[in-house]
Amino acid sequence: MVKFAVICASNMNRSMEAHYQLKKHGYNIESFGTGSAVRLPGPTPTQPNIYNFGTAYNQIYTELTGQDVSLYTRNGLIAMLERNRKVKQAPQRFHDESAFFDVIFTCEERVFDAVCEELLNRAGVNSWPVHVINIDIEDNHRDAVVGAKTILELARQIVASRDLESNMDRIIEDVQNKMPHPLLYTVAFY
Numbered sequence: 001m002v003k004f005a006v007i008c009a010s011n012m013n014r015s016m017e018a019h020y021q022l023k024k025h026g027y028n029i030e031s032f033g034t035g036s037a038v039r040l041p042g043p044t045p046t047q048p049n050i051y052n053f054g055t056a057y058n059q060i061y062t063e064l065t066g067q068d069v070s071l072y073t074r075n076g077l078i079a080m081l082e083r084n085r086k087v088k089q090a091p092q093r094f095h096d097e098s099a100f101f102d103v104i105f106t107c108e109e110r111v112f113d114a115v116c117e118e119l120l121n122r123a124g125v126n127s128w129p130v131h132v133i134n135i136d137i138e139d140n141h142r143d144a145v146v147g148a149k150t151i152l153e154l155a156r157q158i159v160a161s162r163d164l165e166s167n168m169d170r171i172i173e174d175v176q177n178k179m180p181h182p183l184l185y186t187v188a189f190y
Contacts, residue, residue, distance in 0.1 A: 002159050004029045005101040006151060007111055010038040011053070011091035014107040014137045016084045017144040018151040023087060027155050030101070031087075032094035034114040041075055043068065053093040057084040076141045094118065100126075100190050103158055105151050106134045112184055119188040126190045131158075131168060134184035150179040 004027055008015040011033035019031035038051040040060070049067075051060055061081040064072045072078050084091075095118055106112040112134035119130065133154060137147030154175050161167040168185070176183050 001028050002102045002155075002164075003100070004103050004105065004155060005032060005094075005097075006030075006105040006107070007032045007034060007094050007115055008107040008137075008139070009033055009035045009111055010040070011093075012038060012040065012084065013080060013139055013141065014144045014147055016080070016087060017141075018105065018107075018148040020083055020087050021148040021152050022155055025152060025155075027159070030092075030097075030099070032092050032097060034094050034111050034118075038091050040064075040077060043071065051091075053096070054090050056090045057081055057088075061085065080141065100128055101130055102164075103131045103133065103155075105154065106132065107137045107147060108139070109134055109136060109184065116186060116188055119190065122190060128190040129165075130188050130190060131164070132186050132188050133172070135181045136183075137181060147181060150175065150181045153179060 004022060006015045006018040006029065011031055015031040019029055022029040033053060038053060038055065040049040042048045049064065064077055094115060104115055106115050112132065115132055135147055135150050137143050154171065157171045157175065158164060161171065172183055172185050
């Protein structure tokens with residue numbers, strides 16, 4: 001079974017929507033963030049809510065509903081956290097993860113760069129290839145849902161492929177032509 005990971009900056013919105021959708025369709029999926037901390041909108045643009053990776057979604061939910069349930073319901077954070085709590089316990093940081101994946105989806109170019117750099121720093125001592133695909137997704141609720149559909153289509157075609165190494169370029173091209181997101185692709189090694 002193909003082992004997938006999906007990664008955004010904070011493991012809150014884009015990666016969690018894709019995690020939710022792929023899990024619902026029976027795929028072997030995990031999700032992560034690459035930032036130094038989990039950052040969520042706060043009461044003003046200069047007052048974000050900042051959490052450490054590993055802080056339970058339930059705890060974040062409780063804190064935000066205690067601060068201003070009306071604000072965080074209007075901006076979609078409450079609904080997002082309700083979804084996240086059903087998928088897994090807490091946001092995780094990719095740099096702290098030791099598991100191997102066959103395919104890693106990233107949700108923006110700077111996350112793609114961070115993942116590729118982290119894999120390079122691990123020195124590829126096992127010579128295990130990993131396909132890294134970036135789907136450029138704006139960080140908002142609507143685009144996260146659309147982006148998850150692109151990731152789901154990529155996963156569907158990847159799992160259906162009998163020879164992923166030979167077919168990946170065709171899969172990327174096919175999905176690029178059908179879906180609205182620009183894609184980047186590379187092969188890295190564990």
